[in-house]
Amino acid sequence: MSEKGILFVLTGPSGVGKGTVLKEVRAHKPLFYSISATTRAPRAGEQDGVHYHFMARETFRQLAEQGGFLEHAEFSGNCYGTPAAPVDEELQAGRDVLLEIEVQGAMQVKDIRPEAVRIFLAPPSFEELERRLIGRGTEEPEVIQRRLDTAKHELTLAPEFDYIVINNTVEQAVSDVLAIMQAEACRSSRVTLK
Numbered sequence: 438m439s440e441k442g443i444l445f446v447l448t449g450p451s452g453v454g455k456g457t458v459l460k461e462v463r464a465h466k467p468l469f470y471s472i473s474a475t476t477r478a479p480r481a482g483e484q485d486g487v488h489y490h491f492m493a494r495e496t497f498r499q500l501a502e503q504g505g506f507l508e509h510a511e512f513s514g515n516c517y518g519t520p521a522a523p524v525d526e527e528l529q530a531g532r533d534v535l536l537e538i539e540v541q542g543a544m545q546v547k548d549i550r551p552e553a554v555r556i557f558l559a560p561p562s563f564e565e566l567e568r569r570l571i572g573r574g575t576e577e578p579e580v581i582q583r584r585l586d587t588a589k590h591e592l593t594l595a596p597e598f599d600y601i602v603i604n605n606t607v608e609q610a611v612s613d614v615l616a617i618m619q620a621e622a623c624r625s626s627r628v629t630l631k
């Protein structure tokens with residue numbers, strides 16, 4: 438029987454740089470990137486089925502009730518969830534999968550998929566997190582404040598994860614995440630040592 442793929446989860450507070458780091462990681466390593474469902478409105482330039490599956494709250498609720506999500510959570514007034522079927526298909530086919538999700542959902546994955554490798558991306562400081570979230574310019578001030586309030590609690594949960602990577606420079610964070618992925622592949626005997 439062929440080996441199953443590894444389920445990687447990258448989490449951390451909003452604005453820490455998960456999307457930025459993952460874009461680079463994916464440029465170095467073939468991974469299936471799960472496209473999440475959300476009830477949030479699309480931002481300028483975001484496309485349905487590319488950045489997210491955008492849907493109404495009622496549709497999201499029905500999918501959740503039918504067990505369609507591997508995990509789901511409410512974050513900053515909107516629902517976010519990982520569609521279960523594509524993730525399981527990829528893992529069964531032996532391909533590694535990467536989820537980029539917020540902290541509550543990543544905590545759920547520990548119970549649902551204890552074999553998953555969960556990485557917490559942390560900012561070098563809270564002030565820098567604030568700078569990044571404001572600098573991105575995608576949220577209104579009250580949404581930024583809500584996300585920062587949530588981040589205070591999320592940061593206390595970092596020790597619950599398998600790895601903590603500090604996103605000081607993107608280059609170093611990408612290198613750390615790739616090293617973790619390589620080490621986990623070795624641990625699960627997916628890499629042949631010569």
Ligand SMILES: Nc1ncnc2c1ncn2[C@@H]1O[C@H](COP(=O)(O)OP(=O)(O)OP(=O)(O)O)[C@@H](O)[C@H]1O
Binds near residue numbers: 452453455456458607
């Ligand atoms: N190491 C870094 N140094 C400086 N700026 C960074 C770094 N990493 C990311 N950024 C910037 O911080 C902002 C937030 O990054 P990004 O959107 O990737 O965060 P995120 O964790 O994916 O956010 P969310 O959870 O809200 O989707 C962006 O403007 C990005 O360019």
Ligand SMILES: Nc1nc2c(ncn2[C@@H]2O[C@H](COP(=O)(O)O)[C@@H](O)[C@H]2O)c(=O)[nH]1
Binds near residue numbers: 451477517538
């Ligand atoms: N629990 C889940 N969280 C998810 C999922 N997809 C994305 N996210 C996270 O939500 C926040 C907010 O995202 P934004 O696009 O509105 O900035 C961020 O931390 C994402 O990583 C998911 O499927 N489940």
